[in-house]
Each structure stands twice: as C-alpha cells, then as structure tokens.
Amino acid sequence: MTVGRGQTESTDKKEERQAVKPAAEVQQQGAELVAEVGMEIEKPIDDFLGRAQQAYTAYLEAQTQVWKAYQEAQLRLVDDYTKVEQEANKVRDEAIEKAASLQVKDEQEAEQAYMKAIEQAQKEYRKAKEQTKTTHDDSVRQSLTAYKKTIGQGWATHRQALERAWKIFTKDTG
Secondary structure, eight states: OOOOHHHHHHHHHHHHHHHHHHHHHHHHHHHHHHHHHHHHHHHHHHHHHHHHHHHHHHHHHHHHHHHHHHHHHHHHHHHHHHHHHHHHHHHHHHHHHHHHHHHHHHHHHHHHHHHHHHHHHHHHHHHHHHHHHHHHHHHHHHHHHHHHHHHHHHHHHHHHHHHHHHHHHHHHOO
16 A cells, blocks of 8 residues: 555654554553552552561560469469468368367376376275284284283293292291
C-alpha cells in the first residue's frame, strides 16, 4: 500500500506515538508495579512487623502470666508450709502434753508404789519387832524359870548342906 508521503508520515508518527505511548505506559506501569511491589513488600513487612509485635505482646503477657503463676505457686507453697508447720506444732504440742501427762501419772504411780513399799516395810518391821519381843520375852521367861529352878535347887542344896552340917554338929555336941 503505497499511499502518499503524508500518509506515511502520519503512520510513522502514529507508530512513533504508539511507540512513545507504550514507553510512557511502560514507565507508568513500571511505577505502578514498583508501587504495587513496594506495597506488596511493605504489606508482608507490615504484616510481619504486626505479627512480631503481636508475638512480643503475647510473650510479655505470657511472661506476666508466668510471673503471676510463680507468685501464686510461692503463696501456695508458703500456705502449704504454714499448714504443715502448724500441724507439726500441733503434733509436737500434743506429744509434749501427753508426755507431761504420762510423767505426772508415772510419778503418782511411783509415789503410790513408794508409799506401799513403806507401809509394807513398816508392817514387816512391826512384825519383826513383835517377833523379837516375843522371842525376848520367851527367852527371859525361860531364863527366869531356869534361874528360879537353879536358885531353888541351890537353896535346896544349901538347906541340905546346912541340915547335914547341923546334924553333924548336933551329933558331936550332943
């Protein structure tokens, strides 16, 4: 198609314009793409930073919860220790009270046994003393009986001797 020179120019200009237009369009499209990519890059970065911020906030919250749980555990441990200590004190006090009660009871029983032993010893002493007195009295009685008998025999012998002597004297004198 050979058309006149004017037509060729306009076609060239058209093509040039079309070529220029696409370059401007490419530039604009590139700028839009860069903006989109930048936005797309910024969007994931913003999303990442947002998630990182949320994670950090969650971490801080978790750390706070862990600290609260630790403090609560400490309080429970203190409460548990206090309860155990109170129970131990109660058991100790009851054991001391029971030991004191047993000591008093044992002392009373020992005193009763002591008093009973004293009574028994006194009873045995009185019995032994009575037996000794009886034995002594019997011995004294036997001794007196033997004495009286011996004295009686002595007097009898003395009288017999005197009578013999008197007989002998009266025979000689008489």
